[in-house]
Amino acid sequence: MVKLREPIPVSEAINRVLEHVMPLGEEKVALEEAYGRILSEPIIATHHVPPFNRSAFDGYAIRAQDSTHASPQHPVSFRVIGEIGAGHVGDKPIGENEAYRIMTGALLPDSADAIVMFENTVETSDGFRLMEPLKSGDNVSFKGEDAKEGEVLIEAGTKIHPGTIALLATFGYAEVKVGKKPVAGIVATGTELLNVSDPLEPGKIRNSNGPMIQAQLDRMGIESKSYGMMEDDLDACVRIVERALEETDFLITTGGVSVGDYDYLPAIYERIGATVLFDKVMMRPGSVTTVALLGDKLLFGLSGNPSACFTGFELYARPAIQRMMGSTELFLPHMQATLGEDFTKANPFTRFIRGVWEMTDEGIIARLAGFNKSNAVSSIARGNCFIVLPSGSEGYTKGCQVDILLLGSEQGESVWRL
């Protein structure tokens, strides 16, 4: 007898998962280890940037007022009284028609308020001649123009990228407070599965979901432990799942969530006392995607079909992991694109099709990545996005505007819009 499952919308399924996820807390890491982590404190400017008025070019520091009457006909002569390299400090203020030779980034000497670039001067025996007037502030980078002391520059919950590292370095963060990363457990189920290095046998296929999920986790910087492939014995399965849950922060299984005779996951959830949050979602592929909860640990029961497995990970596991790490941008970034070919199949459920987007002279075009069935694997390898086709009785034609979700981007969005 097939138990009837109640399908829920994707947004509802995402909410049911996220309701049960909390950030794992924070830890300190060295700046060199911080790339890709999530800031768990805001970056606040601990000083002005620049910290002092500095020269924006190599040239001469002068008082602008001394140049007021300079012109090609009446050049003004300046006497150079010293030199200031970056990181050095002039020891005396400049007086009338005096100048310091000064390098990019160097602190302006007292009473100087403008920089003449070398190329706009003519050298003399003790200095230079200037043919045009300067205004106060010309070619000066002013203290605090980039950032003011106390300003919140980057919010907590933001992913650390190379630009963030530059800012952290500027303010002297040799260590950074970041969100702790979860450790994932992976179990592949399916009596048809061979190991990757096994020769093919009749009726069998190699386990591609396990390595794929590991790479999806890799891409997020998440460490995973593989618990191999599950046997055909319920007791043994329960022991593997219990052990994995003890040793990791959440568990991803592939396969075993459908209504087949060997789909053990529902029985496992029951045996270990896990609460099923949902076991049917209004999406294709992956409508049988199941998520359960035991204590504070999530069990993602992804489909055994490769495309469905991939999609289930990106839609449900990914935002949960982002939140565990403390991120506020949980979801895949979305864009609008023009559908590059017909997709005429109707569908009661929203489709997430493996697609390829590219910028063309006609704007962003999204095409199908190839063969599209839930058990397809070639199209996952070719795709760089999901094309989202909402449910409806009619298909979609070339030229439609559709939403796409970008894969493999450093970015995220804080709201699920689809």
Next chain:
Amino acid sequence: MVKLREPIPVSEAINRVLEHVMPLGEEKVALEEAYGRILSEPIIATHHVPPFNRSAFDGYAIRAQDSTHASPQHPVSFRVIGEIGAGHVGDKPIGENEAYRIMTGALLPDSADAIVMFENTVETSDGFRLMEPLKSGDNVSFKGEDAKEGEVLIEAGTKIHPGTIALLATFGYAEVKVGKKPVAGIVATGTELLNVSDPLEPGKIRNSNGPMIQAQLDRMGIESKSYGMMEDDLDACVRIVERALEETDFLITTGGVSVGDYDYLPAIYERIGATVLFDKVMMRPGSVTTVALLGDKLLFGLSGNPSACFTGFELYARPAIQRMMGSTELFLPHMQATLGEDFTKANPFTRFIRGVWEMTDEGIIARLAGFNKSNAVSSIARGNCFIVLPSGSEGYTKGCQVDILLLGSEQGESVWRL
């Protein structure tokens, strides 16, 4: 005396770099280590996918011809003669009005050509009744429908992402041939530089470029060795550069490439006998970006200004590194966007402005990431793209269509279009 430098267009500068870059060769890595690497051999289907005709659902395998006359008024009865779980094989062919109970992914038994889903049957004592006819092939995944044996599925030179891993696993690649990765050397120059953990001093700033470049390399999966900050002594500098070049595949320096009195890089290139490929580019920030060549090793002389340094890395070092790794998609992906605010400064050189793109109801809008000078650091931390504003005597106004280059994306483009 300031030596006049001849500025060249960005595309020409990129070409001059790439002319001197060859892939470093290939190596084998375990599948689990292959994420993010570049395939150095195409993925060719070593067998059909699926490798056999298989059931797409949990249900019953029948001969479609036996169901031709089935209707609610005249249901057709089938006798179940056995069961085939995924990974198992039926031991006898089915005859007239016979069926196998069969699970998703299982090999179809001989003479079966259609699958009836459980939910469309009514159980009987020895089998089931069927109310509607099936066509040959219904609910069957056919051998080779996803990929045909011998088909080239993914070209060499492609980045390995999780979908690629799934495909490699499917075909039994426990090891994968990938491009070797280069090791980078990093040297920061500038007498104004403090270490990240140092307290601020008058006239000095902390070294933010070194950690930033390390993170830019991290983002590409590239290991780097830091040679610290260069001293103010030309001989010592030459020794550091020579040592770094011995120990790494290419060198990135920051600072010292301008025309200031302490800009040692030109002198260092001369002393070690490196050929300068260019030392002035028609771009802002980073017009002083310099690239030199010694033997087959590139020396990227990036500006000491953070924004200019960041931009120089992404425009010149990144494509060179991609090629060293064997990638055919060397360049940052581009999109078109609507400029979200005025940028009225004219400029003789193309500007690469740190920007933030986002999808809105009005399409993709790109705004400035904040304060934009070549020495700015806050805007690098906030940006997710470069807004490219070609040179011209007038500025750009809100609503213009502009090109943007995406940062932090797994994707690339094979042609530089700007």
